[in-house]
Amino acid sequence: xxxxxxxxxxxxxxxxxxxxxxxxxxxxHGHLTPGGGFQGGAVVASxxxxxxxxxxxxxxxxxxxxxxxxxxxxxxxxMFIVVAFLGLGTTFFYNFLANSxxxxxxxxxxxxxxxxxxxxxxxxxxxxxxxxxxxxxxGIIVLLMADGAEFTKKKENS
Amino acid sequence: MKKIIFGxxxxxxxxxxxxxxxxMRPFGLPTFSEMDDxxxxxxxxxxxxxxxxxxIVFDYRGFDTLGEATVLFTTIVGIVALxxxxxx
Amino acid sequence: MIGNFPYIAVIIFIGLGxxxxxxxxxxxxxxxxxCLIENGVNLFLITLGFRKGAVAPIYTLAPSGQxxxxxxxxxxxxxxxxxxxxxxxxxxxxxxMIYKHYGTIEVNEVRRLRG
Numbered sequence: 001x002x003x004x005x006x007x008x009x010x011x012x013x014x015x016x017x018x019x020x021x022x023x024x025x026x027x028x029h030g031h032l033t034p035g036g037g038f039q040g041g042a043v044v045a046s047x048x049x050x051x052x053x054x055x056x057x058x059x060x061x062x063x064x065x066x067x068x069x070x071x072x073x074x075x076x077x078x079m080f081i082v083v084a085f086l087g088l089g090t091t092f093f094y095n096f097l098a099n100s101x102x103x104x105x106x107x108x109x110x111x112x113x114x115x116x117x118x119x120x121x122x123x124x125x126x127x128x129x130x131x132x133x134x135x136x137x138x139g140i141i142v143l144l145m146a147d148g149a150e151f152t153k154k155k156e157n158s
Numbered sequence: 159m160k161k162i163i164f165g166x167x168x169x170x171x172x173x174x175x176x177x178x179x180x181x182m183r184p185f186g187l188p189t190f191s192e193m194d195d196x197x198x199x200x201x202x203x204x205x206x207x208x209x210x211x212x213x214i215v216f217d218y219r220g221f222d223t224l225g226e227a228t229v230l231f232t233t234i235v236g237i238v239a240l241x242x243x244x245x246x
Numbered sequence: 247m248i249g250n251f252p253y254i255a256v257i258i259f260i261g262l263g264x265x266x267x268x269x270x271x272x273x274x275x276x277x278x279x280x281c282l283i284e285n286g287v288n289l290f291l292i293t294l295g296f297r298k299g300a301v302a303p304i305y306t307l308a309p310s311g312q313x314x315x316x317x318x319x320x321x322x323x324x325x326x327x328x329x330x331x332x333x334x335x336x337x338x339x340x341x342x343m344i345y346k347h348y349g350t351i352e353v354n355e356v357r358r359l360r361g
Contacts, residue, residue: 031207032306036215038328077231084224093220098206108202115306120207126216126223133227134328137234141335148241148339152346164268172261179253186249186298194295194316202305210303210314214321226325233332240339 001146003056012054019047027131030124032115037127041134048139057146066143069136076133083125097121252293259286273341273351277334284330288323295319 003009026033027040052060087094097104098121106118183189197218198210205213215223259282266279295316301309303317341351348356 030212031209034209034211034302034304036209036212036324038324073231073234077227080224080227084220093217093224095205095217098204106206108206108208110202112305112308112310113208115208120205120213123205123207123212123216126220127212130223130227133230137230138331140234141237144237144241145335145339145342148342151243152342168265168268171264172257175257175261179250179257182250182253184249185252185293186296188295188297188316191316194318197317198303198314208305210305210317211320211324214317215324219321222322222325226328229329230332233336236336237339240343 001057001150003059004054008054012050016047016051019050020044023047023135024131027127028124029115029117030127031120032117037130038134040127041131042138044131044135045138045142048135049142052142052146057150060143061147064139064143066140069139069143073133073136073140076129076131076136080126080129080133083122083129087122095121095123252289256286256290256293259283259289271353273344273353274338276353277337277341280337281330281334284326284333288326288330291319291323291326 023040023044025040026035026043027037030036030040048064051064084093087096089096098119099105099107100121104118104121104124106116108116108119197214201207201210201213205217207213207217263279263282263286266275266282270276270279295318297313297315300313300315303314303320344356345351350356
């Protein structure tokens with residue numbers, strides 16, 4: 001896959017950082033505003049697709065490493081299962097941090113309020129774990145299909 | 159000959175869809191909503207989140223989310239196994 | 247009957263998806279047909295949970311004094327969208343591998359099992 005022109009590469013260099021930070025904002029505020037793990041993970045993966053298109057597949061293989069993405073995806077799913085097992089004193093998937101005094105445990109004013117970030121117990125941890133898994137997984141899919149397209153095209157020229 | 163049989167089957171199937179879409183209940187009046195009224199009332203005090211949809215996805219029905227994360231992981235394992243090159 | 251317009255949009259999606267699945271021969275067009283059927287079903291799930299004159303089910307800075315939409319179909323549609331992504335990625339990868347092995351992508355010509 002050939003790389004694109006100089007204008008496209010310069011605009012990509014300016015923009016891709018803002019897209020990644022916007023995706024992490026959607027993941028982290030999942031318990032207050034619309035969004036959460038799956039939506040934010042898809043937005044971050046679109047930044048990696050932008051980098052892959054504008055730099056070409058041979059250049060993008062130098063700074064997007066598949067082994068790091070594979071490690072991040074496994075860590076995300078493991079963290080999700082460990083957080084689910086921690087509340088096993090009462091039941092599986094019990095929200096043991098909500099309405100207690102500790103980390104992420106404030107009480108919520110009932111009714112309509114401007115949101116408080118320190119509430120909602122286990123939910124932000126699960127949002128971060130699922131967001132990590134989704135963006136690493138979609139990044140792996142995009143990189144592998146671009147690599148495979150190069151490999152399957154050589155047969156018709158030979 | 160095969161095209162005619164496919165065409166008749168498709169027209170029969172599409173007529174079922176059209177009849178059911180015209181006779182659906184009116185748009186905007188759900189009939190059974192006791193469970194959702196309980197979720198809207200009690201999600202702020204029990205789960206402690208302002209977003210009712212996220213508290214359903216991760217707290218009240220977290221087991222479905224575990225199944226979905228497993229399906230996504232298994233699909234990615236399948237795609238990696240499909241694109242592997244055996245080097246001699 | 248004009249109030250039932252979302253249901254007519256759903257049957258247009260599903261009808262077009264079934265048409266491309268039955269009458270087209272290219273594997274990429276069949277994958278597009280499967281994706282159309284999944285999008286139609288997701289739209290149907292969301293339109294089942296609507297209340298007239300209600301707002302989104304979120305308490306942060308919501309307009310006061312109004313009822314809320316049912317939140318459960320929206321939670322189940324999230325799961326369905328992610329499974330749709332996984333299915334589409336897998337069928338496109340299998341189509342790429344069929345092209346590498348047989349040299350063609352028409353469904354009629356890859357039918358005979360060769361060595």
